[in-house]
Amino acid sequence: xxxxxxxxxxxxxxxxxPELEIVAKKERMTTEELLPLVASGKVAICANKNxxxxxxxxxxxxLRTKINVNLGVSRDCKDxxxxxxxxxxxxxxxxxxxxxxxxxxxxxxxxxxxxxxxxAMIGTVPVYDSVIHYQRDLDTLTxxxxxDVVRLHAQDGVDFVTLHCGITRKTIDQIxxxxxxMNIVSRGGSLVFAWMCMTGEENPFYEYYDEILDxxxxxxxxxxxxxxxxxxxxxxxxxxxxxxxxxxLGELTKRAWEKDVQVMVEGPxxxxxxxxxxxxxxxxxICQGAPFYVLGPIVTDVAPGYDHITSAIGGAVAAMSGxxxxxxxxxxxxxxLPNLEDVKxxxxxxxxxxxxxxIAKGVRGAREIDDKMADARRKLDWEAQWECAMDPETAKRxxxxxxxxxxxxCSMCGKFCAVRSMxxxxxxxxxxxx
Amino acid sequence: xxxxxxxxxxxxxxxxxPELEIVAKKERMTTEELLPLVASGKVAICANKNxxxxxxxxxxxxLRTKINVNLGVSRDCKDxxxxxxxxxxxxxxxxxxxxxxxxxxxxxxxxxxxxxxxxAMIGTVPVYDSVIHYQRDLDTLTxxxxxDVVRLHAQDGVDFVTLHCGITRKTIDQIxxxxxxMNIVSRGGSLVFAWMCMTGEENPFYEYYDEILDxxxxxxxxxxxxxxxxxxxxxxxxxxxxxxxxxxLGELTKRAWEKDVQVMVEGPxxxxxxxxxxxxxxxxxICQGAPFYVLGPIVTDVAPGYDHITSAIGGAVAAMSGxxxxxxxxxxxxxxLPNLEDVKxxxxxxxxxxxxxxIAKGVRGAREIDDKMADARRKLDWEAQWECAMDPETAKRxxxxxxxxxxxxCSMCGKFCAVRSMxxxxxxxxxxxx
Numbered sequence: 083x084x085x086x087x088x089x090x091x092x093x094x095x096x097x098x099x100p101e102l103e104i105v106a107k108k109e110r111m112t113t114e115e116l117l118p119l120v121a122s123g124k125v126a127i128c129a130n131k132n133x134x135x136x137x138x139x140x141x142x143x144x145l146r147t148k149i150n151v152n153l154g155v156s157r158d159c160k161d162x163x164x165x166x167x168x169x170x171x172x173x174x175x176x177x178x179x180x181x182x183x184x185x186x187x188x189x190x191x192x193x194x195x196x197x198x199x200x201x202a203m204i205g206t207v208p209v210y211d212s213v214i215h216y217q218r219d220l221d222t223l224t225x226x227x228x229x230d231v232v233r234l235h236a237q238d239g240v241d242f243v244t245l246h247c248g249i250t251r252k253t254i255d256q257i258x259x260x261x262x263x264m265n266i267v268s269r270g271g272s273l274v275f276a277w278m279c280m281t282g283e284e285n286p287f288y289e290y291y292d293e294i295l296d297x298x299x300x301x302x303x304x305x306x307x308x309x310x311x312x313x314x315x316x317x318x319x320x321x322x323x324x325x326x327x328x329x330x331l332g333e334l335t336k337r338a339w340e341k342d343v344q345v346m347v348e349g350p351x352x353x354x355x356x357x358x359x360x361x362x363x364x365x366x367x368i369c370q371g372a373p374f375y376v377l378g379p380i381v382t383d384v385a386p387g388y389d390h391i392t393s394a395i396g397g398a399v400a401a402m403s404g405x406x407x408x409x410x411x412x413x414x415x416x417x418x419l420p421n422l423e424d425v426k427x428x429x430x431x432x433x434x435x436x437x438x439x440x441i442a443k444g445v446r447g448a449r450e451i452d453d454k455m456a457d458a459r460r461k462l463d464w465e466a467q468w469e470c471a472m473d474p475e476t477a478k479r480x481x482x483x484x485x486x487x488x489x490x491x492c493s494m495c496g497k498f499c500a501v502r503s504m505x506x507x508x509x510x511x512x513x514x515x516x
Numbered sequence: 517x518x519x520x521x522x523x524x525x526x527x528x529x530x531x532x533x534p535e536l537e538i539v540a541k542k543e544r545m546t547t548e549e550l551l552p553l554v555a556s557g558k559v560a561i562c563a564n565k566n567x568x569x570x571x572x573x574x575x576x577x578x579l580r581t582k583i584n585v586n587l588g589v590s591r592d593c594k595d596x597x598x599x600x601x602x603x604x605x606x607x608x609x610x611x612x613x614x615x616x617x618x619x620x621x622x623x624x625x626x627x628x629x630x631x632x633x634x635x636a637m638i639g640t641v642p643v644y645d646s647v648i649h650y651q652r653d654l655d656t657l658t659x660x661x662x663x664d665v666v667r668l669h670a671q672d673g674v675d676f677v678t679l680h681c682g683i684t685r686k687t688i689d690q691i692x693x694x695x696x697x698m699n700i701v702s703r704g705g706s707l708v709f710a711w712m713c714m715t716g717e718e719n720p721f722y723e724y725y726d727e728i729l730d731x732x733x734x735x736x737x738x739x740x741x742x743x744x745x746x747x748x749x750x751x752x753x754x755x756x757x758x759x760x761x762x763x764x765l766g767e768l769t770k771r772a773w774e775k776d777v778q779v780m781v782e783g784p785x786x787x788x789x790x791x792x793x794x795x796x797x798x799x800x801x802i803c804q805g806a807p808f809y810v811l812g813p814i815v816t817d818v819a820p821g822y823d824h825i826t827s828a829i830g831g832a833v834a835a836m837s838g839x840x841x842x843x844x845x846x847x848x849x850x851x852x853l854p855n856l857e858d859v860k861x862x863x864x865x866x867x868x869x870x871x872x873x874x875i876a877k878g879v880r881g882a883r884e885i886d887d888k889m890a891d892a893r894r895k896l897d898w899e900a901q902w903e904c905a906m907d908p909e910t911a912k913r914x915x916x917x918x919x920x921x922x923x924x925x926c927s928m929c930g931k932f933c934a935v936r937s938m939x940x941x942x943x944x945x946x947x948x949x950x
């Protein structure tokens with residue numbers, strides 16, 4: 083039997099867990115390098131004891147940037163097997179985590195299927211599962227009901243839970259007085275807010291935080307501290323509602339770490355590009371280096387249908403500036419439930435943002451594949467290019483679809499191909515363009 | 517008759533041209549604010565005297581970021597009318613400039629069609645039109661042949677010409693010795709390089725720069741100083757080949773301005789995200805604030821099929837840090853001639869990058885539309901949202917395709933919609949989720 087409760091406790095005791103060993107290898111680190119990062123909370127290894135099939139990953143700003151994909155059973159997609167297929171495809175495409183946002187029917191079987199079959203980190207948001215789980219309206223639920231769902235998820239093997247612990251009754255007045263354009267756009271946050279308004283009680287996730295910590299410690303569930311007040315439009319970015327909540331999340335981070343409970347902190351949202359870096363630095367400072375998990379950030383509000391791109395821009399800059407974990411955003415964001423093609427586009431955009439950031443911050447080995455691609459391009463070796471491509475099928479399809487006039491080039495430039503001209507010029511050969 | 521040759525000369529003489537007046541209005545500036553920027557070269561108003569139908573735009577880092585779309589008649593698309601339709605669609609989608617990269621047949625009629633019918637700025641690359649124009653192999657062309665094509669384009673009403681003046685015979689040794697991974701990836705640059713290798717002569721665009729300036733002055737053609745040595749992969753970024761050429765472009769900028777000829781400077785290329793800002797600052801300093809026109813930058817080499825996204829990331833950061841003009845990149849980059857859908861995706865990605873940057877650097881009025889969108893979202897007013905959207909058709913289609921359970925939300929969250937919950941909570945209403 084293991085003589086530690088959480089990965090953090092193990093690291094603090096100097097125990098090299100099997101998970102830490104795997105993560106170190108993946109990140110090209112020694113266990114000696116990684117151990118103090120887990121001990122101090124700068125890296126979270128989200129791995130519930132009951133998630134036996136997990137292929138562990140570390141989340142931290144000095145590691146490769148990780149990406150999360152939201153899926154789940156809903157009114158529109160009730161078939162567990164179909165949804166499970168989407169999950170496995172997402173993992174194959176490079177998702178490091180799957181958040182199960184199921185919002186229909188009995189959510190237990192799908193969640194347990196995930197933690198018994200899926201090797202990626204599994205995350206959930208217990209507050210919206212509560213409504214579904216009990217099949218009762220929000221205002222009839224008690225604080226104990228919510229905590230019981232957190233325990234259920236922990237027992238089911240969920241690796242991280244988003245809990246909106248950072249808002250309190252004071253937030254109600256603040257939101258009313260501050261007159262934000264978008265109030266609260268976090269789904270979970272809005273439910274907690276509405277519950278407080280309707281019941282007159284304090285936020286149960288804040289009030290019973292110690293009980294929650296005990297549950298999380300027992301199963302090694304990482305708390306992902308939700309940012310209920312994340313800005314939902316550029317105008318609300320970096321405002322007092324957001325920053326005051328962040329300060330509270332910093333305090334809650336410290337309380338979790340005192341009990342060896344691992345923590346991630348969630349972040350914006352909609353942020354103008356010039357404020358992204360500052361947001362990351364403030365979070366890193368206030369939350370003492372706890373891994374930052376951002377949703378976007380989206381750098382303009384006016385591109386619905388293209389928010390995988392608006393968030394790739396924000397996400398790349400965020401990850402370069404300190405964010406450790408990117409939640410994907412699909413082209414259907416703000417508009418509809420994403421279909422499979424949207425999921426794919428969202429994953430690709432997030433992977434690009436993550437990889438660009440990893441290169442920029444010098445994560446070990448990140449640029450090797452780019453250098454290989456450059457060599458393949460110089461040699462006009464198309465097979466080698468497909469091997470380096472993030473999505474070889476798509477690249478190959480585009481190239482094949484519009485056949486080049488000469489096999490050694492592509493139809494974009496044909497004989498005007500600069501690579502071809504340079505190779506010939508440097509070899510002292512004659513160049514035929516016509 | 518006008519008593520000035522170029523917009524720059526007019527501004528230096530204190531003359532407010534009709535074009536300057538229009539640009540000032542578009543940028544919400546007074547003519548008094550804009551005039552010194554044109555006089556000093558920080559803003560270029562690319563408007564050939566013979567392009568009568570132009571709707572003038574200014575290019576400069578303190579103005580709205582402009583975007584360029586490459587089109588043109590090619591072996592695969594020989595029909596002038598079809599290509600002209602693409603041009604007008606691109607302009608409708610928001611392109612401020614069209615570069616005519618025609619590479620097939622008689623290029624004169626299409627170019628003249630553009631400058632007599634298209635209101636956007638028209639740019640060309642005379643070096644590759646030369647091969648097509650004379651229908652002779654590259655090494656048989658003389659320096660005079662190249663200059664004559666520049667004159668022809670000027671007479672035809674082209675607003676800006678990309679000229680690779682910055683490489684010289686010294687560059688041949690430098691490229692050989694420096695052992696870049698991708699040598700030269702600029703099509704025009706590779707042709708000039710190959711021509712020098714084959715003929716043993718000096719770069720005609722450098723040697724006869726004064727003659728070129730006289731032509732450009734006569735018709736008010738803006739010179740877009742091509743960066744032959746722009747990096748074609750991350751490994752080559754910000755290297756000595758690139759920076760030495762930039763230094764020469766700075767000298768050539770000064771020589772152009774001495775003759776009142778307007779200048780833009782072209783830039784990378786493939787650049788790691790952490791080097792993008794530095795590249796912009798160095799260019800701004802070396803080229804004394806001349807507008808920077810960037811191709812990308814692309815922030816990873818391994819995403820063929822998605823380079824509209826890799827370049828949106830680089831382009832947004834570049835424009836925020838000083839670039840004035842973004843050349844679009846399509847998903848087909850590195851793979852094939854873009855089709856109409858690729859052109860659309862490329863334009864949208866560039867528009868997003870440009871707009872995000874304009875908001876970030878506080879360009880006047882840039883964020884107004886985002887604030888309007890936020891108000892529409894808070895009110896769950898879908899019609900108002902479509903009015904603010906960059907691409908209303910696409911957004912509306914996605915929303916409609918997957919009908920929400922309640923008309924006031926969207927199918928992404930349904931009754932879990934945070935906006936709906938918050939509006940009800942703040943109004944003291946009961947919230948029904950089930």
